[in-house]
Amino acid sequence: MSRPVQRLYGLLAELTHRCPLHCPYCSNPTALTPRGSELETGEWKRVIEEAAELGVLHVGFSGGEPLQRADLTELVATARQAGLYTNLITSSLGLNDRRVEALKQAGLDSVQISLQSDESTLADRIAGTSAHLRKLDAARLVREAGFPLTINVVLHRENIERLPHLIALAEQLGAERLELANTQYYGWAFKNRTWLLPSRTQIEEASRVADSAKKRLLGKMEVLFVLPDYFSQRPKPCMNGWGRRLLTVNPAGEVLPCPTAKEIGSLRFDSVREKSLRWIWEESDAFNRFRGTEWMPEPCRSCEFREIDFGGCRCQAALITGDASVTDPACSFSPHREKLTQFVELKEREALQRDGNSFVFRAG
Amino acid sequence: MEPFSSELRPRLRARARLQIDKVTGKPALLYPEGVLMLNPTGHAIVSLCGGELTLAEIVASLAERYKVATGQISGEVEEYLNRLRRLNLIELVDLGEGKK
Numbered sequence: 128m129s130r131p132v133q134r135l136y137g138l139l140a141e142l143t144h145r146c147p148l149h150c151p152y153c154s155n156p157t158a159l160t161p162r163g164s165e166l167e168t169g170e171w172k173r174v175i176e177e178a179a180e181l182g183v184l185h186v187g188f189s190g191g192e193p194l195q196r197a198d199l200t201e202l203v204a205t206a207r208q209a210g211l212y213t214n215l216i217t218s219s220l221g222l223n224d225r226r227v228e229a230l231k232q233a234g235l236d237s238v239q240i241s242l243q244s245d246e247s248t249l250a251d252r253i254a255g256t257s258a259h260l261r262k263l264d265a266a267r268l269v270r271e272a273g274f275p276l277t278i279n280v281v282l283h284r285e286n287i288e289r290l291p292h293l294i295a296l297a298e299q300l301g302a303e304r305l306e307l308a309n310t311q312y313y314g315w316a317f318k319n320r321t322w323l324l325p326s327r328t329q330i331e332e333a334s335r336v337a338d339s340a341k342k343r344l345l346g347k348m349e350v351l352f353v354l355p356d357y358f359s360q361r362p363k364p365c366m367n368g369w370g371r372r373l374l375t376v377n378p379a380g381e382v383l384p385c386p387t388a389k390e391i392g393s394l395r396f397d398s399v400r401e402k403s404l405r406w407i408w409e410e411s412d413a414f415n416r417f418r419g420t421e422w423m424p425e426p427c428r429s430c431e432f433r434e435i436d437f438g439g440c441r442c443q444a445a446l447i448t449g450d451a452s453v454t455d456p457a458c459s460f461s462p463h464r465e466k467l468t469q470f471v472e473l474k475e476r477e478a479l480q481r482d483g484n485s486f487v488f489r490a491g
Numbered sequence: 492m493e494p495f496s497s498e499l500r501p502r503l504r505a506r507a508r509l510q511i512d513k514v515t516g517k518p519a520l521l522y523p524e525g526v527l528m529l530n531p532t533g534h535a536i537v538s539l540c541g542g543e544l545t546l547a548e549i550v551a552s553l554a555e556r557y558k559v560a561t562g563q564i565s566g567e568v569e570e571y572l573n574r575l576r577r578l579n580l581i582e583l584v585d586l587g588e589g590k591k
C-alpha cells in the first residue's frame with residue numbers, strides 16, 4: 128500500500144459498553160457489546176503497551192462507563208508506566224473517595240465528567256436515572272484530589288437553553304475546560320435525532336452565549352462550542368483525518384479509525400485478538416480505505432480544503448447517503464447537503480406542532 | 492486575558508505535562524485534549540514556566556542563552572505564551588504563590 132502512514136498520537140480505549148445511564152443522545156452503537164465479549168485485563172494491557180510502542184502519547188479511557196471495569200486503576204497504571212498521558216472520560220457514576228484516591232495513586236492525569244444539565248430534574252430525565260447530584264459530589268471529589276477537571280455537556284433541543292446555567296455550574300465546580308458538545312448524530316443519537324435536533328434559533332442564541340463566555344473566561348476556563356454539522360457549511364475535520372492520528376479500540380477489541388466507524392456496514396474491522404495493533408494501523412483495509420486523499424471522489428478530490436477537513440466524516444456520509452466514500456453531506460458542496468437542510472427545516476415545522484417528546488432511551 | 496506584569500509569573504498548568512517523545516526524541520506537551528509537539532524555542536520557553544520567573548525574567552534568560560537582545564525576542568515570547576494561555580496550558584500566578 129502506498130498511502131502515507133502518519134504518526135499515531137492517541138488511543139481511545141472503550142473499556143466496556145456497560146453503563147448505568149441511558150442517555151438518548153449516546154453515540155455508542157445501538158448493538159452494544161455484551162460483558163462476556165469484553166477484552167480481559169491482560170488483553171487491554173497488551174493493547175496499551177503496543178500502542179505506546181507505536182508512538183501513542185495519549186490515552187482516553189471511555190466507554191460506556193469505564194468505571195464499570197474493576198480493573199480501571201490497573202489499566203491506568205499500565206498506561207502511566209508506558210509514559211502515556213491518561214484521561215478518564217466518565218459519567219462519574221461509581222466514583223467515590225476510595226476510587227479517586229486509587230486512581231490518583233495509579234497516576235491518572237485528568238478527569239472529564241459529563242453532565243446532562245445544570246439541575247437534577249431535567250438532567251435525570253435525560254439520563255434516564257437519578258444521577259445528577261451524585262455527579263456533582265463526584266466532581267468535587269475529583270477537584271479535591273487535585274485532578275484537572277473537564278466538564279462535558281452534550282447539547283440538544285432539551286437542554287441547550289440552559290447554557291448560561293451550565294457555564295455557571297462548570298465555573299463553580301472549578302473546571303478548567305468546558306466542552307459544549309452539540310450532539311453528533313450517530314448510534315442512539317441518530318435514532319433519536321428528531322427529538323434531539325435543536326432549532327436554528329436555539330443554535331444562534333447558544334452560539335452567542337458561548338462566544339461571550341469564551342471571551343469572559345479566556346485564560347481561566349476554556350469554553351469549547353462547535354457549531355453542529357447540520358447547521359454549518361463545512362464538515363468537521365473528522366478524527367483529524369482517517370487513520371492519521373487516532374485510533375479507537377472498542378470493548379470487543381475491534382480497532383476502529385473512529386469511535387463510530389461501526390456505522391459503516393461495508394467495512395470489516397480487525398481485532399487485537401487476532402492481529403497486532405501495528406499491523407492493523409499500518410496494513411489493514413479498514414484503516415487504508417480512507418487514508419490520505421487518494422480515495423476521494425469529487426467535489427473533495429479537487430477541493431482546496433481537502434487537506435484541512437479531509438472530506439469530513441465517513442460515518443455521516445454512510446448514514447445519510449448509504450455510501451461511506453462520498454463527501455460528507457454536512458459540506459455545502461456535497462450533492463447530498465439538501466438531505467440535512469431539509470431535515471433541519473422539517474424539524475422547524477414539526478416543532479410548532481409537537482407537544483410532548485418520546486426519546487428512545489439507551490439500553491444496556 | 493489578564494496582561495503580564497512584574498507581579499505575575501507564568502506557570503505550566505497541572506493539566507499539562509512536558510515529556511520527551513520516545514519516537515522522535517523531541518519534547519511534547521501532553522494535556523487532556525491532545526498533544527503539542529514543541530520546537531526547541533518552544534521547549535526553552537515552556538521549561539522556564541515553573542511559576543518562579545516573570546515574563547521579563549523569562550525573556551532575559553532566553554536572550555542570554557541565545558545571545559540576542561531582549562527587545563528582539565520579547566514580542567515573540569509573549570505571543571507564544573499567550574497562545575498557550577488561550578489553550579489554558581499556562582496560567583499566571585501571583586508573586587509568592589509560584590512555589591506551591
Ligand SMILES: C[S@@+](CC[C@H](N)C(=O)[O-])C[C@H]1O[C@@H](n2cnc3c(N)ncnc32)[C@H](O)[C@@H]1O
Nearest residue numbers: 152153154190191216217218241279310311316
Ligand atoms: C460515549 S461517552 C462514554 C463515557 C461516559 N459514559 C460519559 O458519558 O461521559 C464519551 C463522551 O462522548 C459524549 N457523547 C456521547 N454521545 C455523544 C453524541 N451523540 N455527540 C457528542 N458527544 C457525545 C459524552 O458526553 C462523553 O463526554
Ligand code: SF4
Nearest residue numbers: 146148150153191218
Ligand atoms: S453518553 Fe450516557 S449512556 Fe452513553 S456511555 Fe456515556 S453516560 Fe452512558
Ligand code: SF4
Nearest residue numbers: 427430432433438458
Ligand atoms: S468538498 Fe470535500 S474537501 Fe471540500 S470542503 Fe467539502 S468536504 Fe471538505
